[in-house]
Amino acid sequence: KQEVTQIPAALSVPEGENLVLNCSFTDSAIYNLQWFRQDPGKGLTSLLLIQSSQREQTSGRLNASLDKSSGRSTLYIAASQPGDSATYLCAVTVNFNKFYFGSGTKLNVKP
Amino acid sequence: DTGVSQDPRHKITKRGQNVTFRCDPISEHNRLYWYRQTLGQGPEFLTYFQNEAQLEKSRLLSDRFSAERPKGSFSTLEIQRTEQGDSAMYLCASSLPGGNSPLHFGNGTRLTVT
Numbered sequence: 733k734q735e736v737t738q739i740p741a742a743l744s745v746p747e748g749e750n751l752v753l754n755c756s757f758t759d760s761a762i763y764n765l766q767w768f769r770q771d772p773g774k775g776l777t778s779l780l781l782i783q784s785s786q787r788e789q790t791s792g793r794l795n796a797s798l799d800k801s802s803g804r805s806t807l808y809i810a811a812s813q814p815g816d817s818a819t820y821l822c823a824v825t826v827n828f829n830k831f832y833f834g835s836g837t838k839l840n841v842k843p
Numbered sequence: 844d845t846g847v848s849q850d851p852r853h854k855i856t857k858r859g860q861n862v863t864f865r866c867d868p869i870s871e872h873n874r875l876y877w878y879r880q881t882l883g884q885g886p887e888f889l890t891y892f893q894n895e896a897q898l899e900k901s902r903l904l905s906d907r908f909s910a911e912r913p914k915g916s917f918s919t920l921e922i923q924r925t926e927q928g929d930s931a932m933y934l935c936a937s938s939l940p941g942g943n944s945p946l947h948f949g950n951g952t953r954l955t956v957t
Contacts, residue, residue: 775948833885
């Protein structure tokens with residue numbers, strides 16, 4: 733069974749800092765990996781999707797990398813802002829019927 | 844694109860009662876998913892529809908849970924004889940066909956069983 737782990741569980745940084753969130757998964761035979769953002773009491777918003785054949789994806793200040801062979805992905809956030817405060821989750825799928833989620837990293841960016 | 848819509852946003856019910864939640868996916872999305880999320884955890888898969896066909900169902904989904912998607916449009920998730928352990932956020936997501944379409948989530952239904 734696919735297990736997804738996210739470290740750290742929580743992170744607090746001052747505004748302007750660059751930061752990296754980590755995601756690891758146990759079965760490297762994934763179809764794709766997605767990073768999501770979740771604000772308190774809300775659903776998830778898709779940030780980036782990396783196909784299994786890709787190594788990274790970028791959107792604005794966000795960059796996600798994927799190393800399928802080692803079962804790892806990172807989400808890099810540049811020049812963090814208080815509005816980036818949220819929980820960030822990664823999810824993998826081995827087919828598109830089911831996605832496996834990590835428990836998330838709760839990010840607090842202090843002004 | 845009006846987004847994925849879920850109704851109600853909150854539901855408080857007494858143990859033993861039945862509840863039903865509704866999800867309206869983005870109109871052109873043929874894939875629909877139900878997930879359950881408890882505090883501090885990531886979403887757990889419950890079930891998946893492609894059009895009106897329910898193609899996968901988690902072992903988490905006991906016989907008290909049933910989901911439908913008539914005509915491949917909106918979907919309902921019913922929980923019969925609710926238990927306190929059913930208290931959670933129930934999230935619906937949809938996506939386009941194709942293996943690399945991102946998931947779009949609704950804002951969920953928060954269920955509290957007293």
